[in-house]
Amino acid sequence: TQLLEQSPQFLSIQEGENLTVYCNSSSVFSSLQWYRQEPGEGPVLLVTVVTGGEVKKLKRLTFQFGDARKDSSLHITAAQPGDTGLYLCAGGQGAQKLVFGQGTRLTINP
Amino acid sequence: DTEVTQTPKHLVMGMTNKKSLKCEQHMGHRAMYWYKQKAKKPPELMFVYSYEKLSINESVPSRFSPECPNSSLLNLHLHALQPEDSALYLCASSRLLQGAEETQYFGPGTRLLVL
Numbered sequence: 366t367q368l369l370e371q372s373p374q375f376l377s378i379q380e381g382e383n384l385t386v387y388c389n390s391s392s393v394f395s396s397l398q399w400y401r402q403e404p405g406e407g408p409v410l411l412v413t414v415v416t417g418g419e420v421k422k423l424k425r426l427t428f429q430f431g432d433a434r435k436d437s438s439l440h441i442t443a444a445q446p447g448d449t450g451l452y453l454c455a456g457g458q459g460a461q462k463l464v465f466g467q468g469t470r471l472t473i474n475p
Numbered sequence: 476d477t478e479v480t481q482t483p484k485h486l487v488m489g490m491t492n493k494k495s496l497k498c499e500q501h502m503g504h505r506a507m508y509w510y511k512q513k514a515k516k517p518p519e520l521m522f523v524y525s526y527e528k529l530s531i532n533e534s535v536p537s538r539f540s541p542e543c544p545n546s547s548l549l550n551l552h553l554h555a556l557q558p559e560d561s562a563l564y565l566c567a568s569s570r571l572l573q574g575a576e577e578t579q580y581f582g583p584g585t586r587l588l589v590l
Contacts (some may be wrong), residue, residue: 389482396577406517407565407581455518457577461506461525461569465517 368392369456371466378444379474386439386452386469394456397430397437398463402451412440444473477504479582482567486586490556496585498549498566506571507549508579509541512563518581524549525571556589563587 370389370469378384379444388397396415414430414437419430425448427440441448451470455463479500488494506525510518512586523531524543538560540552549566563586567579 398578400581405584406565406584407481407563407584410578410580414576419530443576455517455579459577461508461531461568461577462520463577463579469514470515 367468369454370407370462371454371469373465373469375470375472377472377474379433380445381443384441384444384471386454386471387436388438388454388466389436390456390464391435392458393444393455394403394432394458395434396457396463397434397457398457399437399439400453400470402453404451405426410455444471446475451471479566479568479580481564481582481585484583484584486590487590488553488556489590490558492556493552493554495553496551496564497564498551498582499547500567500568500580500582501547502513502548502568502580504568504570505546506569507543508567509539509549509551509568510565510567510581511567513586514583516567537566553587556587556590561587561589569575 398413399411402408412428417429417432417434425442429438450469456464484496509521512518521535522541527543542550562583565584566582569579
């Protein structure tokens with residue numbers, strides 16, 4: 366069974382601080398997606414990374430795919446209350462199946 | 476346009492009712508998915524349709540019956556559900572190609588309550 370270990374599970378920080386969320390696995394993934402989910406809503410795609418070592422930026426969010434394509438990180442700079450939500454990483458291994466991390470529940474306090 | 480739509484947004488049903496959840500996408504995606512998500516947990520895969528044919532059934536009880544009438548529509552028929560089936564039901568779609576095209580786009584979900 367492939368697993369994606371996501372950490373931390375919970376994070377509460379003050380507005381303006383920086384943070385990093387990690388997804389780690391012993392398995393190789395052909396792609397990795399990051400989603401943000403609000404309560405009662407569906408996950409919204411933030412980014413897909415496919416190349417080992419790839420770095421993608423989305424405004425204050427920086428995503429990195431590990432060189433061996435087994436891990437990924439999400440870094441948020443100068444966090445804002447609007448960044449509050451559940452962040453999910455999901456690894457693709459073909460055959461239309463995604464392996465999800467357990468999620469990081471992020472709270473940004475004004 | 477990367478939109479997947481789902482109806483209804485909320486559904487309350489009794490254990491003897493029959494209801495259906497609907498999902499639609501117009502992105503030309505040829506893979507469509509049903510997921511179940513319980514509170515504070517990641518989505519769990521239920522079914523996958525590839526080119527309108529059921530390709531994956533994750534041992535889901537028969538009280539859940541999927542249907543894919545065409546490449547844009549996906550239904551989930553519900554019958555004789557149990558209270559523990561209460562959850563957020565998510566539909567997703569993807570292009571059905573390797574690499575970056577594995578990206579799945581999710582709908583807003585249907586929040587189901589079984590009484």
